[in-house]
Amino acid sequence: xxxxxxxxxxxxxxxxxxxxxxxxxxxxxxxxxxxxxxxxxxxxxxxxxxxxxxxxxxxxxxxxxxxxxxxxxxxxxxxxxxxxxxxxxxxxxxxxxxxxxxxxxxxxxxxxxxxxxxxxxxxxxxxxxxxxxxxxxxxxxxxxxxxxxxxxxxxxxxxxxxxxxxxxxxxxxxxxxxxxxxxxxxxxxxxxxxxxxxxxxxxxxxxxxxxxxxxxxxxxxxxxxxxxxxxxxxxxxxxxxxxxxxxxxxxxxxxxxxxxxxxxxxxxxxxxxxxxxxxxxx
Numbered sequence: 001x002x003x004x005x006x007x008x009x010x011x012x013x014x015x016x017x018x019x020x021x022x023x024x025x026x027x028x029x030x031x032x033x034x035x036x037x038x039x040x041x042x043x044x045x046x047x048x049x050x051x052x053x054x055x056x057x058x059x060x061x062x063x064x065x066x067x068x069x070x071x072x073x074x075x076x077x078x079x080x081x082x083x084x085x086x087x088x089x090x091x092x093x094x095x096x097x098x099x100x101x102x103x104x105x106x107x108x109x110x111x112x113x114x115x116x117x118x119x120x121x122x123x124x125x126x127x128x129x130x131x132x133x134x135x136x137x138x139x140x141x142x143x144x145x146x147x148x149x150x151x152x153x154x155x156x157x158x159x160x161x162x163x164x165x166x167x168x169x170x171x172x173x174x175x176x177x178x179x180x181x182x183x184x185x186x187x188x189x190x191x192x193x194x195x196x197x198x199x200x201x202x203x204x205x206x207x208x209x210x211x212x213x214x215x216x217x218x219x220x221x222x223x224x225x226x227x228x229x230x231x232x233x234x235x236x237x238x239x240x241x242x243x244x245x246x247x248x249x250x251x252x253x254x255x256x257x258x259x260x261x262x263x264x265x266x267x268x269x270x271x272x273x274x275x276x277x278x279x280x281x282x
Contacts, residue, residue: 017175017207018044018067022247023076025062025230036062038230040076041247044223046175049198049208051218054227060211061180063227067209068103068178069093081175098128102169104179108161108186111168112153119149122167129172139167143197159190166197170206177201179210183217195220228255253279 025037037059044050052060065071067078069085078086081100085093105111112121122136140146143163153161162182169177182198183191191214198220202208210217218224224236234254235242244252251268253261261281269278 015046016043017046017048017081018042018209019077019079020063020067021077021079023063023066023078024074025059025066025071026074035230037066037073039246039248040230040232041244042225042232044207044209047202047205047207048222049202049220050210050223050225051221052209052211052225052227053213053218054233058227059230060227062230064103064178064180064209064211067176068101069097070103100175102174102177104162104165104169104177104182106181106184108158108165109153111165112161114153117150117152118145118156118164118167121153121164122171125168126171129174131172135171135173139171142200143167144193157190159186159193162186162190162194163197166194166201170197170201170204173204173206176207176209179208181211181213183212183214191216251279 020040020042023037023040023042024035027034027036040063052063054060062071066073066086067080069078069080069088073086076086077084080096083096083100085096085101088096113124116124119136119140122139123133125131126133126136137146140149143166145160145163145167148156148160148164153164156164162185166177166179166182169179183194186194195216198208198210198217202222208221210221212218222237226233226236231252232244232246233252235244241254243254246252253266263282265282267280267282269280270276271278
């Protein structure tokens with residue numbers, strides 16, 4: 001098992017939990033090769049909540065599947081809590097996923113085993129992570145699922161199913177929870193409960209990575225990563241949109257100002273005293 005030395009996130013000053021380096025994912029389709037993820041460099045600090053946004057087809061779900069270790073990258077690396085999961089054997093990757101990573105799928109029913117009750121769903125994961133029984137009871141209480149603990153998934157609403165999915169994901173305090181459009185199929189009440197869940201997990205120090213179109217989710221998130229055509233276009237932190245400089249030194253201009261550079265060229269001037277970079281149309 002290859003372990004990369006953990007280091008500090010330059011963006012947040014916190015210890016880095018997730019690092020993507022030159023991440024590339026290419027799919028073959030009837031119309032040819034499709035680059036779903038293109039050269040993504042991304043750093044996420046421990047305990048941060050981050051949303052990946054972008055238009056349909058921008059690569060959000062593909063990026064999340066790569067970080068989860070569900071799919072293999074065509075090139076590049078995914079490092080989670082110091083472990084380069086993209087270089088692990090199948091066995092070591094499964095062990096790392098079980099211990100450190102949880103993935104919540106968009107459709108609530110895809111996250112659950114239909115023959116297990118609510119309590120059994122969570123207990124199954126708790127045993128795999130060697131969590132105490134009290135951790136199961138605590139999560140069911142926090143997510144208002146105690147009264148539904150003996151019910152099967154078919155007896156639950158979509159919102160209840162998704163809360164069970166988050167309970168399974170969170171039991172045993174994994175390092176990272178990854179959720180793909182977790183509120184897309186939920187009503188307003190269920191969405192509010194899922195958002196409360198995300199807040200609670202983040203307070204517990206769990207790193208949260210979600211793909212979403214939902215503005216309500218974005219209001220509960222520390223950072224927003226904008227994807228466009230499979231590449232990181234910008235990162236918004238504290239309400240400020242930041243341009244992205246990738247590992248090769250390429251600067252991604254925000255979409256709102258790209259029209260000023262119709263020739264696709266820019267003149268840049270660096271003032272080392274003030275640490276100010278000026279970008280002008282030629």
